[in-house]
Amino acid sequence: MLDDRKKKILQAIIDEYINTAEPVSSGVIAEKYNLDCSSATIRNEMVELEKSGYLDKPHTSSGRVPSAQGYRFYVNELIKEDNISLEEIKYIQSKLETKVNEIEELTKIATNTLSEVTHYTSVAVGPKANLQNIEEVKFVLLGSRMLMAVILTDTGIVKETIIKFDEDITEEQVNILNNLFNSKLKGKPLEAIDKPLEEYIFSEMHQSLNVIKPVMLQLERAIREEDHLYLEGANKSFELPEFKSLEVAKNFINLLDTKEVMLDLLNTGFAQDINVYIGDESENEKLKDFSIITFKHRYQDKDLGTIGIIGPKRMDYSKVISVMKYISKKLNGK
Amino acid sequence: MLDDRKKKILQAIIDEYINTAEPVSSGVIAEKYNLDCSSATIRNEMVELEKSGYLDKPHTSSGRVPSAQGYRFYVNELIKEDNISLEEIKYIQSKLETKVNEIEELTKIATNTLSEVTHYTSVAVGPKANLQNIEEVKFVLLGSRMLMAVILTDTGIVKETIIKFDEDITEEQVNILNNLFNSKLKGKPLEAIDKPLEEYIFSEMHQSLNVIKPVMLQLERAIREEDHLYLEGANKSFELPEFKSLEVAKNFINLLDTKEVMLDLLNTGFAQDINVYIGDESENEKLKDFSIITFKHRYQDKDLGTIGIIGPKRMDYSKVISVMKYISKKLNGK
DNA sequence: TTTTAGCACTCTTGTTCTTTGACTGCTAAA
């Protein structure tokens, strides 16, 4: 385990590196941080911190840089979690007070606010389909050959989809659909819209097969539809020095454009309130230069999706985590 | 006006530059393009083409590069418009044959296909609100305190929005809303949902003021809602040599992230089938490194939005325009 | 035993100078 002075030095180095983005020298630490010892002593400690894997050195005669293990220790043990100013609190409050009609809107506002306060790129994704129960299903006739299906879930999410037909649909058929689907699905998980249900409905009403089939097809598609990755402030990242490297910048674009990796991460199981993924800890090569911090958007313990920040490993973890904690609390208590 | 040989040389230079992204020398043109003259002759012609403003020179002893004027002439006069292979045609056909339930989906598929075939970043935006007429308005009760308003326009676009209330809404109130709005709005442009309408409705039914007010507010918001910029293949651009420059890459990200400039351009009035914007021709500093090519997505002469390509000025105009023409034709004739 | 001053050593960064090679523009001959 690290003794007290080593912890302080490690913290100083990481704080300094987060600020300057330059390898940190023993001299700077001795000067700026009051650790009551000389640069030589700090140098000696640095050697040991490097040996234990908390620090890296870009080359022999350069200053030190935190390793993934260093960041991890910093995040788990050293971080200040109230790194948030009164102005920031006020700003967040005012943003989150906006009256919204849909929870998805609220997620967007929170994501936007998070990005604005932290100056990093933020992302969000809605709740997973298999965690939501159906509250109500409504079919609405649009014109004579279009049907809109609206599903309201217990999380307050509204999913809607449109089905087009080659022949006219009668109001009576719409009523049958409404009764049938509601009686079968109310209270069931979204995933209950599946093949077995389709077969059941087939056996029930042979009448309008050519209506039921496209309806089922489209409903299933709408539910399993690839989650939408909501993105805010992608350009903010490009002001950071690590994005001077074309390699890094390209990886970043790719990560956000492909969506897959990000969605995976955002949908991953949650141990804590706030989850920190530090680049190189993942097996995924694409993530090695970045850190991602996420939290669940919850309201009255219902899962309303996940919100996160993506940025360089040299991220202001303390600020991001503080702001997230605050936003998370506000969202939940609203 | 340019004589025949000058045209041929200009064309050769631009073709070559589009391929190699390197300033083009007289030697290469004399060698690769059969113009029946020596590099010295071509050099003489190049001097004149430069004097007339069609070519630029990065520095005294380098090859030539097309100027904005050069590209413009190339696009207007020299381009081959059937630069599309059988495979590409087949691929586009198969993609566009996908059965869709919403036109917006079709726009997405077309945008996606355009990006895949040309290897550039493509963008799309839906039809402007002021060009669409209301076909039908439906209000649907979700739970007891949520109302979904669905507007079907004559272009087949469906806009839906949700309104939340602090008190229960009755089925009767929903009926009143449906009758009122449909009788007032059927056939009218989307923009008819405005203050005067609100006042008219107020005077008509004092009854449920606390229902009408939020409904109108939310409907207006939904209609004037900032257009959504649909984006496809943003990462493709980053493989191109011009994006090696961090400056250019950053401008590109900014352009797409801010959306505003792009939306302006996509919504601009249309003279031709296909519109080509060459970077430096615009007064907008942000566009100076890029070219944008757009076309209207039309079906039976109804405006269904705009689809475009954004890439470096050194773009394969011929390929992009050829592919666009084909996709445009297919979309219209479907 | 721990801390620190001092110094040699290492490695990056920036500068200058040189070489190489790709083009051009011009001149004079074809």
Next chain:
DNA sequence: TTTAGCAGTCAAAGAACAAGAGTGCTAAAA
């Protein structure tokens, strides 16, 4: 009007060098 030939220009790449920042180690001080 075209072309061969050649001097002149400039960017790009590399070599050589100086400056500076930082380390690790040693030996003295606390």
